[in-house]
Amino acid sequence: MRLRHKPHALDLIAAHPQFVVADPQKGKWKEEFGNNNPIHIEVGTGRGRFIYEMAKANPHINYIGIEKFSSVVVDALQKLIDEEVPNLKLLNKDAKDLTVFFEDGEINRVYLNFSDPWPKARHEKRRLTYKSFLQNYEQVLAEGGELHFKTDNQGLFEYSLMSFSQYGMPLKFLSLDLHNSDFEGNIMTEYEEKFSSRGSRIYRVEAKFPL
Ligand code: SAM
Secondary structure, eight states: OOOOOOTTHHHHHHTOTTTBOSSOOTTOHHHHHTSOOOEEEEESOTTOHHHHHHHHHOTTSEEEEEOSOHHHHHHHHHHHHHSOOTTEEEEOSOGGGHHHHSOTTOEEEEEEESOOOOOSGGGGGGSTTSHHHHHHHHHHEEEEEEEEEEESOHHHHHHHHHHHHHTTOOEEEEESOGGGSSOOSOOOOHHHHHHHHTTOOOEEEEEEOOO
């Protein structure tokens, strides 16, 4: 993600705590949304198109987009300012602290879309499918919770399949070419549109945590 300096990003975020939750309260997300609906999160939400469209399409699911860079999440915030969607919140936080923001079992699904590949071996721990991240997802997910992952990066996809398998996670709906598969209802992310328009194949898989 190319980062552009946006001097007003932090001010805009601070002015909209109803959209970008400043002080997430572990165990209080149902209160935050004002209902008991399931909660799905996207880790590394970027400019937010996926989570915004998912929230509009599925009003009975609550969504939280987590993005560590304020200069990026501010674009997702702008979408909410332009047209409010009550079942979507944003978090301008690093997902390494997921268990600080969410109670055990508070989440029902995790989405990872076009995560940074970090191809160098010495950066393996930064990949969002590295085992320490899987441990965090497992902790915050309710029983039967799933991880849905898509990417254009073959190396990251292969690495992630290995990482899920080593963690004992059964895999389903594995696609090596999502856009030429029979998968219905795909919502494109900003990165997905960019890379698929250049001819890249999109890989996708769903993984469960062992019971
Ligand atoms: N999901 C979006 C898409 O498909 O268009 C953005 C993809 S972009 C390549 C990856 C995003 O993940 C970046 O905005 C990056 O800042 C964010 N990210 C990476 N590691 C993160 C972490 N540990 N916590 C929160 N966000 C993270």
